[in-house]
Amino acid sequence: MKQLYLHIMKYFLPVLFISYMAGITLFTHSHVVNGVTIVHSHPFKKGSEHSHTTVEFQLLHFLNHILVTDSGLLPAFIVAVFSFLCILLARPQGMRYCRTCPGVISLRAPPVA
Template sequence: MKRLFLNITRYFLPVLFVSYLVSLTFFTHVHVVNGVTIVHSHPFKKGAAHQHSTVELIHIHSLSNLTADGAAVVFALSLFIPFLLCLLLGCPQHTRFNAPYHGVTALRAPPVIRFFTI
C-alpha cells in the first residue's frame, strides 16, 4: 500500500506543479474593482467576460498573499529540496549497517548532514 502511494505521489506532484505553471503562464488576466487592480490566473474562455464576487476576490487575495521571514524560507527549502529529490529519485528504503564486532553496533557518532553554517 505504501509503495502504491509513493508511486502515485511520484507522478502526481510533478504533474500538479507543471499544471500550476501552465495556468500561471497562459491564463493570467486582470480585473479592476473599485480602482484596485487584481491580477490572477485560472482557466477561462477567451473572449467571454467573466466576473468574480467579493468573496471570490477575497479568497484570491488570501491565497495569493504569502508573508514569510527569509530564515523561514531558507529553512523550509533546506528540508523540502532533499525530501523531494529523495522522493523523485527513489532513495533506498532499507539500509544495512556493517558491524565489525558481534553485538557492537555503534563505535562512532551517527552521521550528520549540515546544510548551512551560521
C-alpha cells in the first residue's frame, strides 16, 4: 500500500506544481473596481468578460497576501539546531574496535595442519 502511495505521489506532486505555476503565470489579468486595479490570475476564457463579487475579491486578497514572519520560524530553527548539537555531542567521538584476544594481532586465520 505504501509503495502505491509513493508511486502516485511521485507523479501527482510535480503535476500539481506545474499546473499551479501555469495557472499563476499564464492567466494573469486585472480588474478595475472603484478606481482600484486588482491584478490576479486564474484560468478563464480569453475572449469573454468575467467579473468577481466582493467576497471573491476578498478571498483573492487573502490567498495572495500571506505573510510569514520570523517569529514562527525562529523557534523551529532553534529546536533544529539544538537537536543537531545534541546528536553531535551524544555520538561517540571515536570508533573502537573489539579484539577477541587482547594483545594478539591476528590478521589471518590460523594455519591448518
